[in-house]
Amino acid sequence: MKRMLSRVCLLLCTLLLMTVFTVGVCAQGDYIDDQADLISDTVEQTLDLHAQRIRTEYGYEIGIVTRNDLAGLLIEDYADNYYENGYYAWNAVFLFVDMGSRETWILTNGDADILFDDGDGLEKLFDSFSDDLRNGQYEQAFSAYYNEIDTALALDRDGQSYSDGYVTEHETDYGSRAPTKLATYIAIGVGVGLVIAGIIFAVCLFGMKTARSKAAAGEYVKPGSFALTHSSDLYLYTTTTRVRIQSNSGSSGRSGGSRGGGGRSF
Numbered sequence: 001m002k003r004m005l006s007r008v009c010l011l012l013c014t015l016l017l018m019t020v021f022t023v024g025v026c027a028q029g030d031y032i033d034d035q036a037d038l039i040s041d042t043v044e045q046t047l048d049l050h051a052q053r054i055r056t057e058y059g060y061e062i063g064i065v066t067r068n069d070l071a072g073l074l075i076e077d078y079a080d081n082y083y084e085n086g087y088y089a090w091n092a093v094f095l096f097v098d099m100g101s102r103e104t105w106i107l108t109n110g111d112a113d114i115l116f117d118d119g120d121g122l123e124k125l126f127d128s129f130s131d132d133l134r135n136g137q138y139e140q141a142f143s144a145y146y147n148e149i150d151t152a153l154a155l156d157r158d159g160q161s162y163s164d165g166y167v168t169e170h171e172t173d174y175g176s177r178a179p180t181k182l183a184t185y186i187a188i189g190v191g192v193g194l195v196i197a198g199i200i201f202a203v204c205l206f207g208m209k210t211a212r213s214k215a216a217a218g219e220y221v222k223p224g225s226f227a228l229t230h231s232s233d234l235y236l237y238t239t240t241t242r243v244r245i246q247s248n249s250g251s252s253g254r255s256g257g258s259r260g261g262g263g264r265s266f
Helices: 002-027 041-058 075-084 111-117 121-134 138-157 169-174 181-207
Strands: 032-034 061-067 092-098 103-109 259-265
Touching: 032 041, 041 061, 041 138, 061 075, 061 138, 075 092, 075 103, 075 259, 092 111, 092 138, 103 111, 103 121, 111 121, 111 138, 111 259, 121 138, 121 259
Parallel strands: 032 061, 061 092
Antiparallel strands: 092 103, 103 259
């Protein structure tokens, strides 16, 4: 009986230690990898809880990765390697921040590639936190990043578009969506030029004395002016065309099949 009680106590203690260990691991920040030390531990835990709620509610894994140096790698290549080695869920959005190059990259995978890369979704997501990031307000920037993704997923769940009709900051600055007076003048000038050129071409075309084509080649020769004294067949050359058949053994592009992303400097 005592031996049985001892075994039961040992089992309970083991289960308790496993529970404490699991909670401790979850609290360390499964989705926040802040090696550049941009935010406090308290904010990191808050953001991590936000990410866990998003995963529970929507099935998406949302992460933030900060570094001071990428060891010479391009940020997009580093993002791909990080994600592929992390065993994350299929639907994921990860923000990478490199303080060394002052560059950011958002990696999207699975359904997130469609949600944020469709239209101006990725640009809208960047616009939500770029100003805070540029001004060194990292906690506000990362909070805005999570809140914006939360909003996008809620709209998508309700069947609404996240980026429909959105004009990005870049488009606002350079007028790619709002025609300027200069662009209007250029369009009018090109149109007028085409009309004038068309009129000139028509006048020249109808003013020409065009000759009618003959039915046979002999009709172009003046009678009695051409005499053939010798004829022979001369071999010139042979043209050989080769077409390379591509094999299916190779592959190109990024792995993952449904992965996208984009970057900005700050």
